[in-house]
Amino acid sequence: MDIMTANRLQQLRKENGYSQEVLAEKLGISRQSISKWERAESSPEIDNLMALSKIYGLTIDELLDVSGDKVIVKNTGKKERDFKGKMKSLLSKANDFGIYPEAAKKLLIFPFPIIVAFLYVALSMAFKIWHPLWIIFMTIPIYYRFAIACKANNKKVFALLMPVPEMVVTVYLLLSVAIGAWGYASLLFLIIPLFYWAVLVSKNKKE
Numbered sequence: 001m002d003i004m005t006a007n008r009l010q011q012l013r014k015e016n017g018y019s020q021e022v023l024a025e026k027l028g029i030s031r032q033s034i035s036k037w038e039r040a041e042s043s044p045e046i047d048n049l050m051a052l053s054k055i056y057g058l059t060i061d062e063l064l065d066v067s068g069d070k071v072i073v074k075n076t077g078k079k080e081r082d083f084k085g086k087m088k089s090l091l092s093k094a095n096d097f098g099i100y101p102e103a104a105k106k107l108l109i110f111p112f113p114i115i116v117a118f119l120y121v122a123l124s125m126a127f128k129i130w131h132p133l134w135i136i137f138m139t140i141p142i143y144y145r146f147a148i149a150c151k152a153n154n155k156k157v158f159a160l161l162m163p164v165p166e167m168v169v170t171v172y173l174l175l176s177v178a179i180g181a182w183g184y185a186s187l188l189f190l191i192i193p194l195f196y197w198a199v200l201v202s203k204n205k206k207e
Contacts, residue, residue, distance in 0.1 A: 005064060006040035012056050012063070013038075027051050028156060047153035099158050104150035112143045132177040138170040159199045165192050 013023055013034070020034040027034075027048055036042040044052065053060045116136055124130045145163035152158040168188050175185040 003040045005043075006038050008064070009044075009052075010038040012052075012058075016056055023055075026055060028154060050153055099152055099155065100150035104147050107143070107147035107150065113140050116140055132173070135170060135173050135177070138166060138173070142166045142170065156199060156202065160196070164195050168192055 013020070018026075020031045020038075024031040024034050029048065033042070033044075037044055049060050049063065053063045056063065116139060120133060120136055124133055142163040145161060145166060149158050149161035149163075152161055168191050172185050172188050175188075176182045
């Protein structure tokens with residue numbers, strides 16, 4: 001990373017009122033990583049650039065645009081051109097970035113809701129079981145929450161986006177309708193806060 005971009009990242013952090021420690025916590029990385037970026041000793045990976053752009057409310061292009069900065073440095077020639085070329089290459093892949101980008105793309109294209117609706121009508125007409133077959137529609141939000149989770153930039157975000165509430169509700173409805181255990185089955189809802197608590201207190205090792 002060149003010094004101009006490093007200064008840009010430091011300037012944005014200070015303008016938004018974040019210390020290195022607070023910003024590092026938001027990104028799930030170490031304070032030393034922030035410090036290295038701002039000293040031009042290392043460059044943030046594309047997932048961290050995407051996270052910074054969300055925190056500051058900027059596009060990645062705006063995040064790296066140093067044309068309006070007051071800091072003036074001499075053109076570093078080949079090194080600067082190489083850096084810009086690398087950034088353009090990473091930005092061209094930004095829309096597909098995620099833990100499982102190809103899986104997310106395929107899942108989002110697949111006409112899952114249409115198939116669910118067709119199955120519901122076909123099975124209901126064939127077997128006269130309109131109720132409780134309607135529970136099959138709960139698979140639609142589960143499906144799309146999982147697809148979106150695949151586009152997360154780290155494992156903790158992936159876990160937080162998983163369709164746990166929807167799955168718990170679906171299992172609750174199935175058990176309650178099947179065996180009438182509406183009261184006891186409601187204990188399943190304890191899974192939801194416990195899951196999010198476990199994810200949030202877990203350490204994110206990605207830097």
